[in-house]
Amino acid sequence: MRKFALIALPYTWLVLLFFVPFLIVLKISLSDLALARPPYAPQLDLSAGWQGIKDFFGGLDFENFIWLTTDDLYWKAYLSSLKIAVISTLLTLMVGYPMAYGMAKAPEEWxxxxxxxxxLPFSTSFLIRVYSWMGILSTEGYLNQFLLGLGLISEPLMILNTPVAVYIGIVYTYLPFMILPIYAALxxxxxxxxxxxxxLGCSRFTAFWLVTFPLSRSGMIAGCFLVFIPALGEFVIPSLLGGSETLMIGKVLYEEFFNNRDWPVASAVAVVLLLILIIPIVLFQRNQQKEREAGQ
Amino acid sequence: MRRMSWFNATSLTLGFVFLYLPMLILVIFSFNASKLVTIWAGFSTKWYGELMRNEAFLDAAWVTAKVAVASSTLATVLGTMAALVLVRAGRFPGRTLFSGMIYAPLVMPEVITGLSLLLLFIGIGLDRGVLTIVLAHTTFSMCYVSVVVSSRLVTFDDSLEEAALDLGCSRLEAFLLVTLPIIAPAVISGWLLAFTLSLDDLVIASFTAGPSATTLPIKVFSAVRLGVSPEINALSTIMITIVAVGVITASLVSKRAAVKRRNEEQAAGRA
Incomplete structure (x- = not known):
């Protein structure tokens, strides 16, 4: 009985505030846009009895998903999110690996x-960390002032409001996610x-390449997924650093909902994003499982 | 002890410069007298004064603090219960769904969590405000708390609680008097994590906040969309300082607790 009470409370909470909302998104993604409040149809009308339920299910269709394939904006946004997430994950790996390696080789007491x-930076506000790059990367920003002052460039570089700024933002904010698992493996x-x-006659570098690098593979894989998964649905970084040119699906979803007020399409965008995310999430779980089994 | 190689020293130095320089610049330029944020015009604390007079920011800060305290406390209670269920309850109908619901929010894009909760609140006709943000934050941060607490519970020695039960404690007493004090560090770090997650959250809050309640990140976001501003630099500096002091204190306290526990264990071993 007591066990039942212990289970029931968190269980009910999660069902009501996680599972049910998710079903609502699924349902609205199959509905049509309507000039009503709330702005979608059909609505489930239980007072109409069996007929109401039949009308409700009859009114659901995959129109929004078909719409997603016909309008360029959406598949371009998905592709460009994937591209940005892949590139910035690789960049994070390139920055994070040497740091994790250096930490693992550093004197024990350090x-x-x-x-x-x-x-420490990871626990300060995400928003502030992203914001801090706006002042650095803008055309009259610190980086351009510095480079102009050194005479390395004659014209300010356009970095803010381009995908490059988004790469920098993702590498900067997600770097700890990459360093920690690699460090743990090393x-x-x-x-x-x-x-x-x-x-046996290996040079330092060959020894690294043949021994250390393969043995840290599971840490690298874990780190890459920990960066890739949140980067794919990122909203704050593209909207502050990416400008209007950079398409990312998290931003499209947000704007579809708040600016265009098209709830059914926003919900369909969300459902497709989740379907895309299932693949890396399952692969990540497998990697962690293998790691645990190897550890035992 | 081998000295650090030239390559390792360089990559670590560059890495830490990369991690800290942007924030350092932010802090320095929060003391800039000029309104033009990228040009230094002498030392001044006037932006801190402006910030303190800005009613909208103060209101938002107050809402954020209320939401963070309420949601992290609720999340700690629910998350600890969920951790007990995950580690100790064994098999029960719907266990797979339960553990799925614990882990899914950790990888769910915030835009989707926010959207789904907003649609729920509108569906049941709940007015958006402090309450809805608290509900939203509790839901995702309880999952983080339960992960932190269950990793501690896995290594917990059940025989301690059994001893308390043999000595006549009720189940609840045994939990409160024996288990809870032992897992307390994990519960506290779970609370702190939930608290910072709530302070930090922009996306889920923007979906679930209404016109009656705006949180600080929402205010900051709408301000910085227009560009860099010295007031936001001052606000960022205050937040960075609070977090740095908090994290360093917490780690010193937990280090001292670990040393104390080790000493006690050694003393117990000798006795």
Missing amino acids: RPAMMMLVI DKLDGSLLEAAED
Whole structure:
């Protein structure tokens, strides 16, 4: 009985505020736009009894999803989100790996402090971290002033409001997600393996490439998914740094809902985004599962 | 001890400069006298004064604080219960759905969580305001709390609670007197995580907030969309300072607690 009470409360909460809302999104994605309040049809009319339920299900269709395939905007936005997420994940890996490697090779007594330095920016406001790049990257920003002052460029660079600014923003804000799992993998690595490789005549670099790098693979995979998954649906970074030129699906969804007030299409956009996300999420879970089994 | 190689030292230095320079610039330019944010015109604290006189920001800050305290407390209670269910309840009908609902919000894009909750609130005719933001924040942060707490519960020695039960405690007493004090550090860090998530959230709050209640991130977002402003720099500096002090204190406290526990365990081992 007590166990029942313990389960019931969080269970009911999640069903009502997570599962049901999700079903509502699914339902509205199959509805039509209507000039009514709320602005979609059909509405479930239980007072009409069985006929009401029949009319309700009869009124649902896949029109919005067909619309998503015919209008260029949507598939372009999905593709461009995928492209931006992939490129920035790889860039984060390129920045994060050397840092994680350096941390794992650093003297033992420095490591907790370095760990702290990696996590600390992560706990300050996401919005502020993204905002801090607006002043740096704008045409009259600090970076351009610096480069102009050095005489390296003669015209200010256009970085803000281009995809490049979005890449920088994603690398900057998600870097801890990449560093921590790679560091964890490198930290577990048995140093004697490297010594053995060097004894057997490998150069430092070959030893790294043949031993360390493959053994840190699961950390890299975990880090890449931890960056890729949230980057794909990102809204704040493209809207502050990307300008109107950068298409990302999170931004399209937000604007479809708030500016165009087209709830059925916004819901359909959300459903498709979730379907796309299922693939990396399942792959990520598999990687973690394998990792756990290997650890036992 | 091998010295750090030239390559490692460089990549770490550059990496940390990359992580901290943007925020450092923000802090420095919050003390800039000029309205033009990119040109230095002498030291001044006037933007902090402006900020303190800005009613809209103060109101939003107050709403944000209320929402964060309420939602993180609720999330800690619900999340700890959920963690107990996940670790201890064994099999029950609907367990797969339950653990799915715990993990899904962690990877769900915020725009989707926000959209779905907004559609729910409109569907049931709940007016958007502080209450709806609290409900929304509690829902996603309870999942984070339950992940943090359940990772501690997995290593918890059940025989301690069984001993309390043998000595005549009721189940609830055994939990409150034995288990809770032991898992307290995890519960507290869960609360802190939920609190910062709530303070930080822009997307879900913009979907679930109404005209009657605006949170600080929503205000900041609408201000920075128009460009960099010295007032926002001042606000950012205040927030960065609060977080830095909070995180450093928390880590010192937990480090001291860990040392104390180790000493106690060693003493118990000798006895």
